[in-house]
Amino acid sequence: xxxxxxxxxxxxxxxxxxxxxxxxxxxxxxxxxxxxxxxxxxxxxxxxxxxxxxxxxxxxxxxxxxxxxxxxxxxxxxxxxxxxxxxxxxxxxxxxxxxxxxxxxxxxxxxxxxxxxxxxxxxxxxxxxxxxxxxxxxxxxxxxxxxxxxxxxxxxxxxxxxxxxxxxxxxxxxxxxxxxxxxxxxxxxxxxxxxxxxxxxxxxxxxxxxxxxxxxxxxxxxxxxxxxxxxxxxxxxxxxxxxxxxxxxxxxxxxxxxxxxxxxxxxxxxxxxxxxxxxxxxxxxxxxxxxxxxxxxxxxxxxxxxxxxxxxxxxxxxxxxxxxxxxxxxxxxxxxxxxxxxxxxxxxxxxxxxxxxxxxxxxxxxxxxxxxxxxxxxxxxxxxxxxxxxxxxxxxxxxxxxxxxxxxxxxxxxxxxxxxxxxxxxxxxxxxxxxxxxxxxxxxxxxxxxxxxxxxxxxxxxxxxxxxxxxxxxxx
Amino acid sequence: xxxxxxxxxxxxxxxxxxxxxxxxxxxxxxxxxxxxxxxxxxxxxxxxxxxxxxxxxxxxxxxxxxxxxxxxxxxxxxxxxxxxxxxxxxxxxxxxxxxxxxxxxxxxxxxxxxxxxxxxxxxxxxxxxxxxxxxxxxxxxxxxxxxxxxxxxxxxxxxxxxxxxxxxxxxxxxxxxxxxxxxxxxxxxxxxxxxxxxxxxxxxxxxxxxxxxxxxxxxxxxxxxxxxxxxxxxxxxxxxxxxxxxxxxxxxxxxxxxxxxxxxxxxxxxxxxxxxxxxxxxxxxxxxxxxxxxxxxxxxxxxxxxxxxxxxxxxxxxxxxxxxxxxxxxxxxxxxxxxxxxxxxxxxxxxxxxxxxxxxxxxxxxxxxxxxxxxxxxxxxxxxxxxxxxxxxxxxxxxxxxxxxxxxxxxxxxxxxxxxxxxxxxxxxxxxxxxxxxxxxxxxxxxxxxxxxxxxxxxxxxxxxxxxxxxxxxxx
Numbered sequence: 001x002x003x004x005x006x007x008x009x010x011x012x013x014x015x016x017x018x019x020x021x022x023x024x025x026x027x028x029x030x031x032x033x034x035x036x037x038x039x040x041x042x043x044x045x046x047x048x049x050x051x052x053x054x055x056x057x058x059x060x061x062x063x064x065x066x067x068x069x070x071x072x073x074x075x076x077x078x079x080x081x082x083x084x085x086x087x088x089x090x091x092x093x094x095x096x097x098x099x100x101x102x103x104x105x106x107x108x109x110x111x112x113x114x115x116x117x118x119x120x121x122x123x124x125x126x127x128x129x130x131x132x133x134x135x136x137x138x139x140x141x142x143x144x145x146x147x148x149x150x151x152x153x154x155x156x157x158x159x160x161x162x163x164x165x166x167x168x169x170x171x172x173x174x175x176x177x178x179x180x181x182x183x184x185x186x187x188x189x190x191x192x193x194x195x196x197x198x199x200x201x202x203x204x205x206x207x208x209x210x211x212x213x214x215x216x217x218x219x220x221x222x223x224x225x226x227x228x229x230x231x232x233x234x235x236x237x238x239x240x241x242x243x244x245x246x247x248x249x250x251x252x253x254x255x256x257x258x259x260x261x262x263x264x265x266x267x268x269x270x271x272x273x274x275x276x277x278x279x280x281x282x283x284x285x286x287x288x289x290x291x292x293x294x295x296x297x298x299x300x301x302x303x304x305x306x307x308x309x310x311x312x313x314x315x316x317x318x319x320x321x322x323x324x325x326x327x328x329x330x331x332x333x334x335x336x337x338x339x340x341x342x343x344x345x346x347x348x349x350x351x352x353x354x355x356x357x358x359x360x361x362x363x364x365x366x367x368x369x370x371x372x373x374x375x376x377x378x379x380x381x382x383x384x385x386x387x388x389x390x391x392x393x394x395x396x397x398x399x400x401x402x403x404x405x406x407x408x409x410x411x412x413x414x415x416x417x418x419x420x421x422x423x424x425x426x427x428x429x430x431x432x433x434x435x436x437x438x439x440x441x442x443x444x445x446x447x448x449x450x451x452x453x454x455x456x457x458x459x460x461x462x463x464x465x466x467x468x469x470x471x472x473x474x475x476x
Numbered sequence: 477x478x479x480x481x482x483x484x485x486x487x488x489x490x491x492x493x494x495x496x497x498x499x500x501x502x503x504x505x506x507x508x509x510x511x512x513x514x515x516x517x518x519x520x521x522x523x524x525x526x527x528x529x530x531x532x533x534x535x536x537x538x539x540x541x542x543x544x545x546x547x548x549x550x551x552x553x554x555x556x557x558x559x560x561x562x563x564x565x566x567x568x569x570x571x572x573x574x575x576x577x578x579x580x581x582x583x584x585x586x587x588x589x590x591x592x593x594x595x596x597x598x599x600x601x602x603x604x605x606x607x608x609x610x611x612x613x614x615x616x617x618x619x620x621x622x623x624x625x626x627x628x629x630x631x632x633x634x635x636x637x638x639x640x641x642x643x644x645x646x647x648x649x650x651x652x653x654x655x656x657x658x659x660x661x662x663x664x665x666x667x668x669x670x671x672x673x674x675x676x677x678x679x680x681x682x683x684x685x686x687x688x689x690x691x692x693x694x695x696x697x698x699x700x701x702x703x704x705x706x707x708x709x710x711x712x713x714x715x716x717x718x719x720x721x722x723x724x725x726x727x728x729x730x731x732x733x734x735x736x737x738x739x740x741x742x743x744x745x746x747x748x749x750x751x752x753x754x755x756x757x758x759x760x761x762x763x764x765x766x767x768x769x770x771x772x773x774x775x776x777x778x779x780x781x782x783x784x785x786x787x788x789x790x791x792x793x794x795x796x797x798x799x800x801x802x803x804x805x806x807x808x809x810x811x812x813x814x815x816x817x818x819x820x821x822x823x824x825x826x827x828x829x830x831x832x833x834x835x836x837x838x839x840x841x842x843x844x845x846x847x848x849x850x851x852x853x854x855x856x857x858x859x860x861x862x863x864x865x866x867x868x869x870x871x872x873x874x875x876x877x878x879x880x881x882x883x884x885x886x887x888x889x890x891x892x893x894x895x896x897x898x899x900x901x902x903x904x905x906x907x908x909x910x911x912x913x914x915x916x917x918x919x920x921x922x923x924x925x926x927x928x929x930x931x932x933x934x935x936x937x938x939x940x941x942x943x944x945x946x947x948x949x950x951x952x
Contacts, residue, residue: 096821096823097712098708098711098712098822098823099821099822099823100711121714143661153633157629157633170910172910172911172914176886177821177886178819178820178821178852178886178887178888181888181889181890181906182888182889182890182894182895182899182902182903182906182933183895183903183907183915183933183934184665184668184669184915184918184919184933185619185664185665185668186664186665186914186918187664188661188662188663188664188665189660189661189662189664189665189918192660192661193660209714209716212714232574235574235576236573236574238597238685238688238754239755240685240754277755278714278716279714279715279753279763279767283759283762283763283766284763286759287755287759287760287763290759291755343654344654345572345575345653345654346574346575347572347574347575376654410652410653410654411654412654412657412658413657413658414657414658418658419658419659423658426658427658427659430657430658431659434646435648438648438662438921438922439659439660441920441921442660442662442665442918442921443660444917445914445917445918445921446914457658457659457660458659
């Protein structure tokens with residue numbers, strides 16, 4: 001395999017051996033691991049297509065991989081085979097300012113897209129927390145969200161076209177500078193398909209004007225309920241913040257322990273609210289100022305104990321620490337963290353949060369919450385010691401209860417992290433067997449051989465029995 | 477058929493006979509006509525499902541229909557059979573203000589959605605020109621756009637969930653109050669599928685805050701090129717107008733002839749520009765004022781000969797006449813109009829418009845243009861006498877040349893009117909045979925028997941041979 005792929009690409013574009021295998025045996029969902037046979041580093045769509053054609057001809061499974069920051073195992077090479085890394089496909093192909101779009105290779109880091117057009121007053125709006133490393137291709141695969149999703153939408157809303165290598169190794173072009181197009185629209189099948197219908201190698205992305213004015217506030221509340229009720233009230237007021245994030249006491253304790261960050265005495269929850277405007281006219285600044293004042297007044301009426309509004313960019317960055325450093329801080333509290341990802345109608349936030357704490361207490365697990373409150377996108381983080389099987393069991397049980405509650409409140413089993421291998425068993429909570437049959441048909445439009453990122457998303461693929469049999473029958 | 481369907485529903489919910497058949501033999505694309513056997517008027521999802529189950533069991537084709545305003549033949553009952561009208565399914569099911577969404581039946585007129593939540597300061601943003609009659613279900617089937625698409629997006633971006641009766645008569649629920657969800661996302665397969673994958677009976681739609689401030693300007697230019705170049709410049713300035721519409725001299729002549737509307741001497745093109753803001757804070761009005769002044773300054777620099785800015789709502793409505801009455805006015809100029817629908821990257825507008833006039837002149841056909849310039853969505857209208865076969869031929873030839881040019885400039889064969897039966901032959905301009913095979917597979921996920929709105933979209937279905945054979949073989 002290594003020598004054949006080395007002939008198709010070049011020998012130094014194929015990694016193998018125990019070190020390489022270990023480095024690529026999981027993504028950020030490290031609970032599941034599976035070693036690939038080798039890793040290839042193609043540099044172009046044509047090279048990706050050549051690798052895929054070889055895999056298809058030899059019945060070798062393959063899995064695409066960007067930066068490996070995915071949180072549900074999307075880049076896990078579940079049956080081994082070949083990992084197709086986009087590491088060397090990190091170039092911008094074309095920038096078209098008049099039509100406000102840009103074409104780039106899939107392996108480019110999200111943030112580099114925005115950096116490239118900053119001087120023109122534009123940016124690529126999706127901003128997952130991992131944006132300094134996570135790739136355009138990975139963002140497309142997972143339909144990534146981020147703090148600014150509330151106002152600007154998820155990745156799907158910013159992709160105009162893709163170049164994709166299908167599981168047979170054919171190159172497809174969908175969309176382009178102009179969105180839409182005739183016939184059945186495959187976009188939502190591809191964007192968010194977690195890499196199971198082909199490998200996106202390049203994409204046209206929409207560029208959005210940068211905010212011309214920004215105001216950021218960090219507000220401390222004495223109870224969780226005060227904070228969650230404030231979220232509903234802010235939205236009801238007509239203000240659409242660019243970001244509306246919530247952190248609970250568990251996060252604050254972690255931030256203080258890890259980084260010495262201090263928040264007001266008696267704080268049970270923090271809200272981070274950012275308002276912006278990209279309007280070109282002069283009084284945008286004044287307008288955003290008034291919006292943040294409206295937000296502040298609503299917070300005050302809901303018992304806020306402290307309201308800090310950033311006076312400059314340095315202060316703004318400081319307020320964002322509470323949000324951006326939260327996960328890192330948690331990492332220091334316990335050997336393991338499991339971050340759950342569910343979504344509910346945002347009016348159910350108070351009820352849902354009460355439930356999260358009740359469940360955690362009942363199972364005796366520690367929980368902290370840091371999430372996109374404005375979207376109703378919940379991220380309870382359990383922290384525990386994964387060397388203790390009892391703790392692991394409790395975390396799994398508590399997580400499932402929470403996800404079931406999300407569904408019963410009219411929400412979904414995943415808000416933005418995807419299904420991958422993590423949530424396959426939970427799909428039947430939302431889908432009937434008939435629904436799942438339709439889902440399988442959707443996948444098969446592109447992926448009939450099931451060599452492309454096998455064993456993902458659908459519960460029926462969890463065991464991958466058929467596939468494993470066939471794959472084990474061949475020489476690799 | 478009539479008596480069996482009358483038993484399933486009630487006799488007065490089934491229309492038949494020559495008068496009814498003629499009334500339902502086409503939509504607004506009246507070039508193609510085909511009589512249904514009968515028309516049913518169900519009142520609920522369950523009744524739609526019962527009708528579809530009967531059709532599936534008896535191999536009778538069926539076609540959904542809203543208000544029949546579609547422009548590419550989507551509601552044409554190509555093989556006869558049953559037309560399922562949503563006329564009696566026009567109720568709002570639930571309004572949820574805190575979560576900014578609303579559930580309604582498919583047959584409700586678009587505008588009624590906005591009327592229902594106006595007092596709460598909200599609206600349903602998609603606004604096709606037909607919005608006072610065209611239905612939510614039809615808007616979903618065609619993924620309708622409208623003048624305000626530029627800022628607010630097409631229908632797909634405002635649909636959170638649908639209830640759909642699949643072609644076997646099963647009821648599927650997709651999405652809900654919360655967008656997204658796990659697994660493969662069928663939304664873009666369903667929204668915009670032109671009624672070929674099932675009958676959407678209810679939908680959850682997103683509600684958007686109403687503008688708190690609006691400014692509207694109508695600007696006259698001495699040449700088409702001045703107007704098209706102004707469009708590019710406005711977008712480049714950072715202003716995102718809520719609407720940016722263009723009307724050429726052909727439309728002005730029609731408006732004067734039909735309604736006595738007068739525009740400044742020497743006008744070759746009009747731009748209608750609307751800026752708005754739904755920001756809640758006070759200075760929104762001032763901000764929008766500045767935006768319209770920015771627009772005016774750009775127009776001035778591009779040789780505008782007249783700039784009218786509405787001072788109140790009455791004046792605003794008057795300025796909109798140029799846009800809204802344009803098509804009606806055209807109807808008085810000639811017995812027939814064909815409105816084409818293509819889209820190009822908006823920077824190509826000047827080049828494209830030059831081409832449209834050149835083609836029209838070469839073929840000796842009259843053309844007028846009225847379109848969503850900000851989106852690059854072109855609508856050349858040919859007006860002619862369809863009793864003269866030579867004129868009909870010239871119109872068809874000219875239309876095809878224009879659509880080919882759209883594709884060659886990086887655009888698409890349809891911007892917002894759909895493929896239906898009108899543009900099936902043009903799909904190979906954009907799709908390879910392999911692409912079309914994938915398209916057919918997408919349709920077959922839901923519609924295996926091909927009884928649901930047959931003979932649409934895919935060029936291979938143009939003849940519908942297999943289907944006709946089978947259908948003729950049965951008793952109906």
